Amino acid sequence: MAEAERIIGTPDTPDADREDQERAGTGATAAEAERPRGKRRIAVLFAVAVFAYALDLISKMIVVAKLEHHEPIEIVGDWLRFEAIRNAGAAFGFGEAFTVIFTVIAAAVIVVIIRLARKLYSLPWAIALGLLLGGALGNLTDRIFRSPGVFEGAVVDFIAPKHFAVFNLADSAIVCGGILIVLLSFRGLDPDGTVHKD
Numbered sequence: 001m002a003e004a005e006r007i008i009g010t011p012d013t014p015d016a017d018r019e020d021q022e023r024a025g026t027g028a029t030a031a032e033a034e035r036p037r038g039k040r041r042i043a044v045l046f047a048v049a050v051f052a053y054a055l056d057l058i059s060k061m062i063v064v065a066k067l068e069h070h071e072p073i074e075i076v077g078d079w080l081r082f083e084a085i086r087n088a089g090a091a092f093g094f095g096e097a098f099t100v101i102f103t104v105i106a107a108a109v110i111v112v113i114i115r116l117a118r119k120l121y122s123l124p125w126a127i128a129l130g131l132l133l134g135g136a137l138g139n140l141t142d143r144i145f146r147s148p149g150v151f152e153g154a155v156v157d158f159i160a161p162k163h164f165a166v167f168n169l170a171d172s173a174i175v176c177g178g179i180l181i182v183l184l185s186f187r188g189l190d191p192d193g194t195v196h197k198d
Helices: 002-009 012-066 096-119 123-145 169-187
Strands: 073-076 080-087 155-161
Touching (some): 012 080, 123 155, 123 169, 155 169
Antiparallel strands (some): 080 155
């Protein structure tokens, strides 16, 4: 009887082992597939950030060289013009007395985005965070390197719509990234690519 049980049970053991190996292999394959996908999303984040930062930096260099201390340039009549100003406050000229605080906040935002990038598996989130990162870096560069001093530098603003505050491309990137994050949150899409419904 024991011999019969041994003979009957023998074939099951390799099958069970094979199933365990297949399950383990499937899990490993899924994890390996996720890694490149996550790396691609991180690459998109930093590519968007570099693009936004470069546009902002180049535009400010041109404005300082060609427009500062000159008459504003009308783009669309008096509805939109380019006018170089130095802004010691936050986006759109708010809070000029708290320049150092805004500098610290911008630096903190950059650190948070970089840490969050490790768990990023969503393309829309990568674009949104890239816009935020590029915009924050753009204005932080002004805070550090422009007068009157380190961490107190005034940001270069130049886009002046009628009846609205003067801003720059970094501000635009931050606002667009923020709006996209709000929309993604309303849709229930998380940075790791999962979708939740409240």
